[in-house]
Amino acid sequence: MMVDEKQLSALGECVEFYIEDCLARGQSNATAKSKETLLNVFIKWCAHLDIHSIHGVDKFVLEKYRRHIAKHRKVTDGEPLSPSTQRMRLMAVTGLIKRLGYFDVLDPEFAERFELPKAHRPIPKDIPEDEEEVEMILNQTLTGRYAIRDRAILEVYYATAIRRSELAKLNIRDIDFKLRMVTIRSGKGRRDRRVPIAQRALDWVEKYIKEFRPRHATIESGDTLFLTKYGNRIKPKILTEMVGNYIQRSGIGKKGACHSFRHAAATQMLRNGADIRHVQEMLGHLDISSTQIYARVTVKDLNKVYHQTHPAALNEGGRGMPNT
DSSP states (O other): OOOOTTTOOBHHHHHHHHHHHHHHTTOOHHHHHHHHHHHHHHHHHHHHTTOOBGGGOOHHHHHHHHHHHHHOBOTTTOOBOOHHHHHHHHHHHHHHHHHHHHTTSSOOHHHHHOOOOOOOOOOOSSOOOSHHHHHHHHGGGSSSTTHHHHHHHHHHHHHHOOOHHHHHTOBGGGEETTTTEEEEOSOGGGOOEEEEOOHHHHHHHHHHHHHTHHHHOOGGGTTBSSBOTTSOBOOHHHHHHHHHHHHHHHTSSOOOOHHHHHHHHHHHHHHTTOOHHHHHHHHTOSSHHHHHHHHHHTHHHHHHHHHHHOHHHHTTTSTTOOOO
């Protein structure tokens, strides 16, 4: 499609073209929808300034939008937007401008020089501390109509550190029982990857396939691995509710859902000496900075090692004590 300044001018038209372009370049529907939502917020804000054309957006407008976002307060609790949210809103706009620059609709130089706010990556909260806490969660699936299915799901989560959406999309053929590998298709960034899976998790999956799945599968179920009681592919929302309930029932005193197992697996692998690059591949992170969060989580282990190895800590209560 040929694009020139006459074809694209109105902000709404530019956003519509940009979203179609994002999808054509292989970005997921969820990513494109998120960008569209953020850009519609920007369009609405521009309308209050009587800016309706992409050519009315310059570095001064971007800086004004930055200040507007920084001053904004949420209706729910009166708190400001988090730095990461502010960054995402501004990135949506600069991404639009840069892409339109590629098509020579405008000069994107000001957007390329625009400095985005730095977003602090928070350390994940409420991670199951160790294997014992994970076992307490797993053992909540010992009884009930869906016990076998739910235990298999939890085991797969913990063994593979898979994402919620990735688990929901698993098919039977994606499980290699011989090589003990799981193929994750169209993960984040629409990338495929293969990750190892523990034998215990495979045993539970096999038990589920033999004992639970045949009672609920229909013709429409096809090769889908995890099914609802009606034979449909289990949805991410159901997974969140299910896992969250098991964590709450476990009594470990922590909140969370599907991602808790992902966090636990990554943290415990690093704690046991895994190379961060291997953990990055396991989690399917495009950027290693996303994986480095889990290295920070293990600060308790640093504290333990410090008191076991540092001479100053080993000599506490010994020589060099101040006189009282």
